Amino acid sequence: MWSDLVTLGLCWAGYGTVHSVLAAPSVANWIKQCWGVAAAYYRLTYNVVSIVGLIPILWFSVSIHVSPILQWVWPYTLIQYLCWALGILFFALGMRGYDGREFLGIRQIAAYRAGSCDTSSPVLTISGIHRVVRHPWYLALLLFLWARDVSVVTLVTNAVLTVYLFIGTYFEERKLVVMFGVPYRRYQETVSMFFPIKWLNQLVSSIKL
Numbered sequence: 001m002w003s004d005l006v007t008l009g010l011c012w013a014g015y016g017t018v019h020s021v022l023a024a025p026s027v028a029n030w031i032k033q034c035w036g037v038a039a040a041y042y043r044l045t046y047n048v049v050s051i052v053g054l055i056p057i058l059w060f061s062v063s064i065h066v067s068p069i070l071q072w073v074w075p076y077t078l079i080q081y082l083c084w085a086l087g088i089l090f091f092a093l094g095m096r097g098y099d100g101r102e103f104l105g106i107r108q109i110a111a112y113r114a115g116s117c118d119t120s121s122p123v124l125t126i127s128g129i130h131r132v133v134r135h136p137w138y139l140a141l142l143l144f145l146w147a148r149d150v151s152v153v154t155l156v157t158n159a160v161l162t163v164y165l166f167i168g169t170y171f172e173e174r175k176l177v178v179m180f181g182v183p184y185r186r187y188q189e190t191v192s193m194f195f196p197i198k199w200l201n202q203l204v205s206s207i208k209l
Helices: 002-023 025-063 077-095 100-104 106-113 136-146 152-180 182-190 197-208
Strands: none
Touching: 002 025, 002 152, 025 100, 025 106, 025 152, 077 136, 100 106, 136 152, 152 182
8 A cells, every 4th residue: 555655646746747847938938939830729738638637646546445544523524614615715716817718728729810929018917816815726725635534545645735736836936926027026025825814914904903
């Protein structure tokens, strides 16, 4: 069983590494140089590969039969349900801050087929849940991961994915600073990355006033 757990951890680590490398700006620029117009399909291809790549890892993790070492029981299940509800809320509200067609890669394909090429500089727009936390989807994932019964399998999965999430977000933040410059640095100073500590502090301060 221990060899299976090590293999599972390596699988998740490998998946996260490939996922981050393929999303790196240098890779995206290389794809544009090599693929030309076909680079418009890269985002969609990236999403499909990411989803398909999860299937064998999830299948392998399910095939490792172990008993839970920690289960949520009443009344602590109320905390579990609250975490799930908050995760769904953060994910749903986070969707409102993104262009779904662009995230999936559909808008890029449509633009290239129409013969258009947007070369304008990106503009940082902050609204909704992104005024509370900078990465609501990642917070939702953390809530989903840890608000479930824990076995050695889920513990390995949660640990590797949590470490990957923090490391991956660190590099994503660096990319966003390069992309948006000073406005994003100011955003970092006023809004927390995952947990809404700064937002809560501002809320408490406003109530005291």
